[in-house]
Structures are given as structure tokens and as C-alpha cells.
Amino acid sequence: MATEPGFTPTELMVCAAARELQDGEVVFVGIGLPNLACNLARRTHAPNLLLIYESGAVGAVPERVPVSIGDPALVTNSVGIASMSEIFYNYLQGGKIDVGFLQGAQIDRFGNLNTTVIGDYAKPKVRLPGSGGACEIAIHAKRVLVIAPQSKKSFPARIDFVTSPGHLTGGDARARLGLPGAGPVKVITDLAVYGFADGEMILESLHPDVTRERVQESLGWTPRSRDALIETAVPRLDEIRLLREELDPNRLYL
Amino acid sequence: MSKLLTMRDAIARFVADGETVVIEGFTHLISFAAGHEIIRQRKRELTLCRLTPDLIYEQMIAAGCARKLVFSWAGNPGAGPLYALRRAVEQGIPRSLEIEEYSHFGMVARFQAGAARLPFLPLRTFTGSDLPRVNDQIREVECPYTGECLATVPALNPDVAIIHVQRADRAGNCQVWGLLGVQKEAAFAASKVIVVAEEIVDESVIRADPNRTLLPGFIVAAVVHEPWGCHPSFAQGFYDRDNDFYVAWRETSQDPAKLAAWLGEWVFGVADRAEYVAKMGPALTRLKAREQLSAPVNYGY
Numbered sequence: 001m002a003t004e005p006g007f008t009p010t011e012l013m014v015c016a017a018a019r020e021l022q023d024g025e026v027v028f029v030g031i032g033l034p035n036l037a038c039n040l041a042r043r044t045h046a047p048n049l050l051l052i053y054e055s056g057a058v059g060a061v062p063e064r065v066p067v068s069i070g071d072p073a074l075v076t077n078s079v080g081i082a083s084m085s086e087i088f089y090n091y092l093q094g095g096k097i098d099v100g101f102l103q104g105a106q107i108d109r110f111g112n113l114n115t116t117v118i119g120d121y122a123k124p125k126v127r128l129p130g131s132g133g134a135c136e137i138a139i140h141a142k143r144v145l146v147i148a149p150q151s152k153k154s155f156p157a158r159i160d161f162v163t164s165p166g167h168l169t170g171g172d173a174r175a176r177l178g179l180p181g182a183g184p185v186k187v188i189t190d191l192a193v194y195g196f197a198d199g200e201m202i203l204e205s206l207h208p209d210v211t212r213e214r215v216q217e218s219l220g221w222t223p224r225s226r227d228a229l230i231e232t233a234v235p236r237l238d239e240i241r242l243l244r245e246e247l248d249p250n251r252l253y254l
Numbered sequence: 255m256s257k258l259l260t261m262r263d264a265i266a267r268f269v270a271d272g273e274t275v276v277i278e279g280f281t282h283l284i285s286f287a288a289g290h291e292i293i294r295q296r297k298r299e300l301t302l303c304r305l306t307p308d309l310i311y312e313q314m315i316a317a318g319c320a321r322k323l324v325f326s327w328a329g330n331p332g333a334g335p336l337y338a339l340r341r342a343v344e345q346g347i348p349r350s351l352e353i354e355e356y357s358h359f360g361m362v363a364r365f366q367a368g369a370a371r372l373p374f375l376p377l378r379t380f381t382g383s384d385l386p387r388v389n390d391q392i393r394e395v396e397c398p399y400t401g402e403c404l405a406t407v408p409a410l411n412p413d414v415a416i417i418h419v420q421r422a423d424r425a426g427n428c429q430v431w432g433l434l435g436v437q438k439e440a441a442f443a444a445s446k447v448i449v450v451a452e453e454i455v456d457e458s459v460i461r462a463d464p465n466r467t468l469l470p471g472f473i474v475a476a477v478v479h480e481p482w483g484c485h486p487s488f489a490q491g492f493y494d495r496d497n498d499f500y501v502a503w504r505e506t507s508q509d510p511a512k513l514a515a516w517l518g519e520w521v522f523g524v525a526d527r528a529e530y531v532a533k534m535g536p537a538l539t540r541l542k543a544r545e546q547l548s549a550p551v552n553y554g555y
Contacts, residue, residue: 031332054358055280056433067497068331070281072490075432076546083434084280084305085366088359093378112382116355121388127340131357132306132327136379165382177381178402 007235009149009190010254011243012207014040015235016188017101017147025098026050028137029060031069032253033147034101039247040239052091054133056082065248088133092140095180100141102134102184103148106159109201109221110173111146111166111184113138114159121161131163138164143185150189156220167199174199191215193232200224205232256424257477258454261526264476265291268446273413274301276444277310279487280435281331281495285418285450286310287483287527293317294521303412305361305436309486309503312336313521315351316513322352324410326361330507333500337507347510355389360407365436367409368443376404415444418484419468420491421459422451426474429466432490441469450478452492464553482531482538493541 007015010033017037021027023046029038039062042049051060055070059079066074075081082091091097104113105128115134119125138144144166148154166184167174174183187194187201191210194201203225206215212229216222235243248254259267269275269292277285289310292300296319302311303324308331314320316338323339330336342351356364359379367375376395386392386405393406417437422428428449430437441447449469454477460467486496486503506512524530531538 055282056435067333067500068281068495070331070433070495072282072432072488072494072543075490081432081434083438084358084362084436085439088362089377092359116384121384124344127328127335127343129327129329129335130325130355131383131385133358135357135383135385136359139379139381162382162384168382174382179381180378 007240008254009207011235011240012232013147013188013190014243015239016193016232017145018044018239019233020145020186021046021049021099024048026052026096027099028052028054028092028097028101028141030101030103031066032103034103035066036243036247036253037101037147040242043242043247044239052087052097054084054087056084056087058082065250065252067252088136092136095140097141098143100137100144100181102138102144102146102164104146104164106154106156107146107148107187108156108159108166109223110168110170110199111144111187111196111201112159112162112168113146113164113166114161116161116163118160134164138166138183139179139181141181143182146184146187148187148189150191150215150218152218152220155218167196170199172199191218194223195226197224202226203229205230207232208234257426257471257474258424259476259478261287261291261450261478261480264448264478265295268448268475269297269414271297272299274303276303276412276415276440278304278415278435278437278440279418279484280305280433282433282435282487283418283430283437283489284308284310284484284487285416286485286487287480288416288448288450289314290521290527290530292319293517303410305358306331307336307339309336309500312339312507313517315339315342316348317517317521318348320351321349322354324354326356326358330500330503332497334504338510338513341510354391355385356392356407357385360392362436362439364407364410365439365443367407368411369439372409374406374408376406378404380405410443412440412444414446414448415440416448416450417441417469418450418489420451420489421453421455422449422477423455423457423460423471424477425457425471426469426477427457427460427467427471428469428474429460429463430468431466438468441473446475447473448476448478449474450480450483452481452483452489454479462553480527483527485534485538485541491543493538493543496541
């Protein structure tokens with residue numbers, strides 16, 4: 001990986017995700033890298049980004065990196081606390097969420113995500129945590145951003161279980177089923193950034209020093225690609241400084 | 255009328271073998287004290303329901319209390335998998351465990367339907383997900399007004415709900431601040447409600463701030479006074495979440511012998527929560543919350 005100005009693939013992922021967020025948007029935040037991306041955006045170009053956590057914190061301004069989705073630091077100085085019934089019925093199903101962040105153990109070319117089981121449901125090879133709020137975030141957020149390190153195992157041709165629907169079988173399958181949100185619009189990995197065209201992932205930018213061959217080696221299918229493939233914008237020094245010194249000083253997620 | 259009981263008496267009187275039990279609290283206000291007493295009293299064949307089983311249900315499952323788990327996200331929040339839960343699901347250790355799985359929204363709607371004594375509630379989720387394929391309790395209904403097809407989940411009406419709060423009076427009127435989770439719905443859905451409180455206060459304290467009340471005492475069967483009753487979960491304004499405990503649990507949970515030893519020392523090895531708190535000593539006091547008070551409001555007219 002490039003050493004100028006010195007950043008890790010994880011830091012690049014967080015910065016790329018942060019740049020997808022616009023000032024004034026309402027974002028449903030997940031723990032880990034999405035949390036860092038949202039707080040980085042809030043501290044840089046999007047000071048009016050409104051952070052909502054599924055635990056019920058609305059307008060959270062955590063002064064420490066939350067270890068869990070229900071960290072007490074999300075409550076202190078937030079603008080409001082909603083019950084989980086309000087969060088899911090009024091905020092999410094009510095169409096108030098602009099952006100949802102999702103991660104997954106497996107993702108396919110249509111952005112469908114698996115966080116339930118590897119192998120057969122009844123006799124799993126690995127039992128994963130399950131949906132949590134991911135299924136409804138995938139359905140209702142106006143757009144979905146996915147952050148996931150890329151490997152052949154985690155980006156297979158077929159996923160073992162669809163926990164959270166992306167673009168289903170591609171094309172306009174999502175709209176035909178009447179899902180309110182637009183679904184995944186970006187997948188940000190440690191190698192590249194993908195957009196979507198006709199409901200299918202399309203390679204948009206490669207991170208510095210990453211080749212198409214390298215991307216192909218860690219993907220279960222041959223990806224479509226934009227004609228003008230560009231290099232992913234690298235983190236700025238102020239972003240790196242914020243991440244390392246203020247947002248995740250103990251390197252919990254970086 | 256005082257409903258104040260010790261945890262031992264409350265669990266002995268209101269939790270029976272084979273019942274459906276809910277200890278709610280989303281990360282915040284999880285009554286570990288109640289879970290540990292259920293383990294000590296060797297309750298069996300319970301159906302345990304919670305959005306996030308967390309460490310408390312993992313401990314109860316590892317101790318052999320449960321025959322079934324109803325949930326929506328089963329991990330060690332911020333620290334990896336729940337290995338003992340996995341052993342139960344994948345290998346039937348210490349006994350087979352039936353699972354019934356929803357999303358968070360699905361579980362929330364189940365409690366809400368239960369609280370309202372409706373047989374089900376419609377909700378917009380599950381479309382395009384495989385969850386309905388593996389859980390036949392997730393169904394569909396045609397809207398009689400629009401003809402639209404909506405997902406449904408059945409009401410969840412537990413026998414017992416155990417709710418931890420910051421403060422309660424002796425009649426069970428209780429108040430909570432910070433994350434609210436799904437406790438109000440779970441309590442109203444249940445046949446019996448046990449309230450566990452950090453502080454027992456006079457009724458006048460509750461009446462001075464009625465908007466903060468979570469549950470009225472008339473739906474509460476028992477009140478238990480249990481300071482530090484949530485550790486390693488937290489109580490806003492009282493003590494912080496013990497994140498180090500959750501991280502360290504990863505190792506305990508991986509090894510059945512270590513887990514059994516932990517239960518032996520910290521659950522079976524203490525008589526009650528007060529002994530647990532004394533034994534934890536400075537490990538707890540370092541978690542004490544700093545003070546950040548809100549401005550009072552005027553309830554006058």
C-alpha cells in the first residue's frame with residue numbers, strides 16, 4: 001500500500017465512506033467503521049450530519065468511540081432518545097433516513113448481504129449474529145452504503161443466505177417488489193470502490209497500487225467496470241490526524 | 255402497598271420452569287442480577303426472548319436454563335461472537351436449543367402487538383430476505399384498504415418480563431432515562447412484571463417528574479432493589495458499560511471449562527448481587543458515572 005502520506009487500507013475505506021455523506025443528511029449509523037466514517041464526515045465537510053443509532057440515540061455526538069451500538073456516550077448531549085418502536089416504525093419505516101450503513105460476512109454482485117449463516121441454515125458451518133436492524137435498514141434507507149474488506153470468501157458468486165436485500169436478482173427487481181429505498185449505491189472495500197448499474201456492482205475506482213488482477217483474485221465473479229476507471233481519492237492529512245488522534249485513538253477499529 | 259422483595263424471593267415466586275421469560279434492555283439496563291438468580295435457582299426449560307441475547311442469555315443457556323431462544327441479533331456487542339450460544343445451536347451443548355429468529359423490527363413489533371393485545375402487527379420489512387423462509391411465524395396479510403401485501407409477526411406475550419430501571423417506588427412506579435429499548439412494550443405484553451431498581455425512592459420523587467415514568471406500579475408484581483444490578487451492562491447516570499468485561503468474555507465464552515468456572519465463581523459462588531458487588535470491588539467503582547445534570551422543568555399550571 002502507498003506510504004505517501006501514509007495511511008492504511010482501513011483508513012482509506014473510512015475516508016471514502018465519509019465522502020459519500022452530504023452535509024445535512026440523516027444517517028443510520030452502525031458500529032465500527034461506519035461509526036468512524038460518520039463522525040469523520042461530521043468533523044470535516046458535513047457538520048450538520050444527523051447521526052441516528054438503532055439503540056435510539058438521535059443526533060448523537062459521541063465524544064469517545066462507541067464500542068457497542070448502545071454506548072452511553074451516544075446519549076450524552078444527543079438531541080433526543082427514541083424508543084426502538086419509534087426508531088423502526090417512525091424513523092426508518094417513516095422514510096426519515098437518508099443513508100444506512102451495512103456490513104456483511106458475505107455480499108453478492110447485486111449487493112445482497114448475509115449476516116445469518118455460512119452453510120445450511122439448519123446445519124450451519126458458522127452461525128453469524130443475524131439481522132439485527134440490517135434487514136429493515138436495507139429496505140427503507142433512501143440509499144445504502146456498504147463497507148466490507150474484500151475476499152473471494154466474502155464476495156462469492158452466491159451467498160448462503162439473504163439477510164438484507166440489495167438489488168435481489170439485479171435489474172429493477174427491487175422496484176418491482178416495492179422496496180421503498182434505492183438499496184446499495186456504493187460498496188467500499190479495501191481494494192476498490194464499486195457503484196451500481198442495473199442493480200449490479202460496477203467497478204468505479206481502484207485504490208492506489210491495486211490492480212484489476214488483484215481485485216479479480218478476491219472476487220467470486222468477473223465485475224463490470226466503468227470505461228473511465230479512476231484511482232480512489234486518498235485520505236488527506238487532516239482526516240488521518242482526526243481518525244488517529246481523536247476518533248479512534250486506541251485503534252479499536254483502525 | 256409495598257411490593258419490595260429480595261431478588262431471591264421475586265424469582266422464586268414469579269419465574270417458573272417452562273415459562274417464557276424476557277429480560278429486556280438494549281445494551282443499557284440489562285438485569286444481569288435477575289439472570290444470575292435464575293441460574294442459581296436452576297430454573298429449567300425456559301423460552302428466553304430478547305432482541306440481543308447478550309452475555310446474560312449466553313450465561314443462562316450455558317447453565318442449562320433454556321430450551322428455546324427467540325432473538326434478532328446474537329453476538330457479543332463490540333467483541334465478536336457468543337461462542338457458548340453457538341455451541342448450543344451447532345452442537346447441542348449443554349443441551350439442544352431451539353431458535354426462532356426475527357429482525358430487530360420484527361421483535362419490536364412482536365412486543366408492541368403483545369402489549370396492545372393484538373394477535374399480530376403488520377410491518378414493512380422482510381421483503382426479499384430469506385428470514386421468512388426459515389421462520390414460518392413471519393407471514394403476510396393483504397391490507398383491506400390498499401390491497402398492499404404487508405409482512406406480519408405474531409404477538410409475543412411473555413409470562414414474565416424483568417425490567418431494570420434507575421429508580422422505582424415501593425409500588426413499582428418506575429423511571430428510566432437514557433436508551434429506552436423495548437422495555438415498555440415488553441412489560442405491557444407480559445403477564446407478570448418484575449421491576450429491578452438501582453434506587454428505591456419515595457412516591458413523591460416519581461410524582462415530581464411524571465413524564466419520566468416508564469411503567470405505572472399497577473402493572474408491576476414485584477420490586478427489587480439491586481444497586482449495580484446491570485453490570486457488565488450499564489445504567490446511565492449510575493455506571494458505565496464495562497467494555498473490558500465484554501471483551502474478556504470472548505475468551506471465557508470460547509472455552510466451556512472457563513465458562514463453567516466463571517459461573518461457579520461469580521454466580522453459584524455468591525449468595526446474591528450484593529456479594530457479587532463486594533467481590534468485584536474496585537472493578538466496579540472505576541465505572542461510576544460522572545455527573546451531567548439536566549435543567550429542571552416546571553410542571554406547574
